[in-house]
Amino acid sequence: GGPGGAGGPSGATGANGGPGRSPSGVKTYPIKINVKNQPEGPRFEPKVKAILVPKEDSAIDLTKPIAYYPALDGDTGKPAENVMYAKGSDPDNWFSIDSNTAAIKLNKVPDRESPFLVNGTYIAEILSITNDIPTKTATG
Known part of the structure; x- marks a missing residue:
């Protein structure tokens, strides 16, 4: 004044x-x-990622990633740094995710008759967790 x-x-x-x-x-x-700018937490783009698995079991290599699903930095839109990845939901234990690279590998040949399929689709969830305090979590 x-x-x-x-x-x-x-x-x-x-x-x-x-x-x-x-x-x-x-x-x-x-x-x-x-107002202090608070860094945005990570996010997944797209929010839901469809991963196609070969129909022929012989074409499935359990040693190689079937997809990568890295989180993006909420401020820059670039791949998030200082985050770790974990499974949120994987009801039939179909996959593993590398906690550092977000590489997704199948644990087993998918069961096409699994009761966990919804209209032919297996739904799982990945988490990205920041290393800062307090942690921020994104779900994809």
Whole structure:
């Protein structure tokens, strides 16, 4: 506040830069708020990733990744750093995920008759967990 009475964005201070009165007669006081940018947590893009598995069991190599699903940094849109990956949901234990690289490998040849298939699709969940305190988690 200062001379002239326009002490803040609301113009609520009096002519001497001190507290003023609003038209309703309620005392008002200027408040300064500093906003600290909080880094955004990781996110998965796309939110749901479809991974196709070969129909022929002989074409499935359990030693090689079938996909990579790295989280993205919420601020830069680039692959997230200082995160670890884990399984959130994998009801029939079909896959593993590398905690550092987000490489997804099958644990076994998928059971095409599994009761966990929904309309022919197996639904699982991956987590990305930041290493900072407090941790931030993204689900994909």
